Amino acid sequence: MATIRARKSADGSLRYTVQIRIKKNGAQVYQESQTFSRKQAAQAWAKRRETELSVPGAVERANRSGVTVASMIEAYLREHAKARPIGKTKKATLEAIAKTYLGECEDRSITAQVLVDYALWRMSAEGGGVKPQTIGNDLAHLGAVLAVARPAWGASIEPHAMADARKVLAKLGYRLKSRERDRRPSLEELDLIFAELEKILSSRPTSINMLKVAGFAIFSTRRQEEICRIRWDDLDEPRQAVMVRDMKNPGDKIGNNVWCHLPDEAWTIIKSMPRICDEIFPYNSESVSTAWSRACERAGVKDLHFHDLRHDGVSRLFEMGWDIPRVASVSGHRDWNSLRRYTHLNGRGDPYVAWEWLPKLLASSVKFGDRTLNGLSRRGGRH
Template sequence: MGTVTAIKGAKGTRYRAQVRRKGHPQQSEYFARRKDAEAWVRKIETELDAGRFLFDGAAKKRTVSELIDRYEADVLPQKKSARDQRQQLSIWREMVGQEKLLGLSTATLMEARRKIAERQTRHDKPVSNATVNRYLAVFSHVLTVAENQYQWIPENPMRRVPLLKEAQGRDRVLSNIEIQRLLAACSEIVDRRLEVIVLLALTSAMRRGEIMGLTWDRVFLDQGLLKIEEPKNGQRRMVTVLPEVVAKMAELDVDGGRDGLVFPNKTLTGAWDFKKSWQKVLQQADLDDFRFHDLRHTAAKLIAKSGGSVPQIATILGHKSFKMASRYAHLTEDHTRDLLSRTMKEVLPDE
C-alpha cells in the first residue's frame, strides 16, 4: 500500500512517499511536490506488480561479508554445529565476501563451488563431493535467511547451483569373527573404558558423540537405560543397554554415585580422547579400513539380520525418518517373507 504524508518543517513542507508490500522491504522517498510523491508511489507499485524487487541505496551497497556477519550474530549461536559452520562460512567470506549481495550471481557461486572442490583437507587429500555439498548447504541457508527474514535479496541464487553427485555411504561392517577379535583386543588394553565404549556402540548403535557426552545423571543402570539429551538430530531418546554392558558400566561406577562425564579425561575438563587406544586395538585385532562410526553400521546390520524392521532400526538409531534406516531394508526381506508365510498359512487353504 502506498501513502503520501505532508511533513512541515522550518524550510517548508516536504512530502514523504512510502510503499509497503508484504514480502518486500519498505520503500520511501521525499519530494518537494505532492504530485511527484504520488507519481513515485504509482511507479513503485507498478514495478512491484510486475514482479520486480526494489531496493534502496543502502541495500545496493551491502556486501556478502555483511550478511555473514549478521547471520553469525543472529542465527549461528542457535546451531549445534556452529563451530563447523563458522569455519565453512570463513571460506565463503574469503571467496565472495567482497561481492555486492545484490550482484551475487549463480555463475559466481558455481566458480566458488569449483574452488572449494579443489581445496585440500588437512591430510592433503582432495575434499569429497559430500563435503563440497555441505559447504553449499551452509551458505544456501545464509542466503535463504537473507531472502525470507532480512529481505535483503529477491531470491536465493544458490537454488540454481546443482549439488555434486555423492559417493555411496561406507559399507564397512564387522564379521562375527572380527567382532570377537575386536572385543578380545579391547579386554586386554590397560584402560578398560574402551571396552565399554565399543560395547555401547556395537550393542546400542550409539554415536561416538552420544557416548562421550554421557553423564552419570543420565545413566540408569538399575533399569538398563541411558538418556540421550542431544543427539545429532536434536531429539531426546532412551537407549536400552544389555545386561552384559550394564555390568561393565557398573564396574566404572565404583563409588556408586559419580557425577560428571562417564568417560572423562585425566583432568576432568572434557571427554577422554581414546584415539591412540583405538588405533592400538585395531592393530591388535588386525582390522583394516575400519572406523569407530562403522560400529554403528555393524550394529544396524546385526539388528536387521535378526529380524528388526526398518521402523525398529530407525528408532534404535535415533533417526527422525526411515530414509537413513532404509539402507538396511534388504537385510530384513527374508524375515519379512517368513513372517508373511507364517501369517498366510493360517488363512490360506492347503493345496
C-alpha cells in the same frame, strides 16, 4: 554499461571481472563488479544485471549497503554459538569459504550462476581440485547460512539460488552427495582393535576406557557425541532406557531429546561403569574418535570409522529378527528411509553370541585421571 576484463592468475588460468557503471546527467550513480572463472558466466551475469538495473528504482535499491558472504558467515557462527557450539568441520568449512573470493561477494549478487561458478572453481586446480562430494558439503553448510541470513538479517538473496545451483551441478553430472557407507567391522578386525585398546589401557589405566565405550557403541547404536553426553540422571531403570539429549536429526537437533531402549548388553556395560561423575562416560568425544583411529592404525585395520559401529549395531538388530519399530526404539530413528542407510545385513542371527570381548570389557576397571575429574562434573555438583 558493462565491461569485461580478463586477467591471468598466478597459475596461468584466466579470471574475468565484470564492471558495471551507470551514469545519469554525466554523474556516476552506481557501480559494481564481479569476478568469474569462466567468460560465459561473466557475460551471462553482465546481461542479467543490466536487465535488472534497468527496472525503475533498481539502482536506488542496489545502492543500499550490501552484506558480504563473509559477514553473513561471521554472524551465523556467532549467533549459532549462543545456542550450541557448531561442529568443528562445519565451522572450518564456513571459515574457509569466507576467505575465498566468494566471501567478498555481497548478498544481492549471490545467484545460482555465481554458486555454480564457485563450485566449478573449487573443483578446478586453481580452487583446490576438491571432489564433488566436498563441494556438496560446502554448499550445504553455506546454504544453512543463506537460509538464515535472508529472513533474520534482511539479506537480499534469491530464495532459490542454492537449490537451483545444486540442480545445475547435478545435471552437469557432478555427484554432490557422498556415497552411503556400508562398512561394518568383522569380528576378526574387532579382535585386533580391542587387543590394541586393551594394551593401551594396561599401560595407561587412567586413559579412556575405549573397551567399554566401543562396546557400548556397538550394542546401544549410539553416536560418540551422544555417548559422552549421557548422564546417570538420564537413565530410566524400570524401562531400561536412556534419554539421548540433542539427538542428531535433520532440522531438529537442539532440544531433540529422545528416549531410547538399551539392549541387555548395552545396559550391562553401563552398569559396569563407576558412579563418580554425573556423566556415565565422562570423556571428550573428539578424544574418543582419536583413540579409536589410533587403535585401528596400530591394529592394521583400514577405513573403519567409530561411526561404523552404529551401522554395525543397527544391522545386528535386524539380523537378530527385530522389526523396524523395535530397532527404531533403540536407534532413535523416526522414519524407515533414515534407518535404511544404516542396515547392511550379513546374514541371520546374532554375530556377537558368545563374543569373547564382552566379558573382558565388562571386567575391565575404570580409573579417571585428574584431567577428567577436574574437567567434568562429579556426582552431586561441579568441582
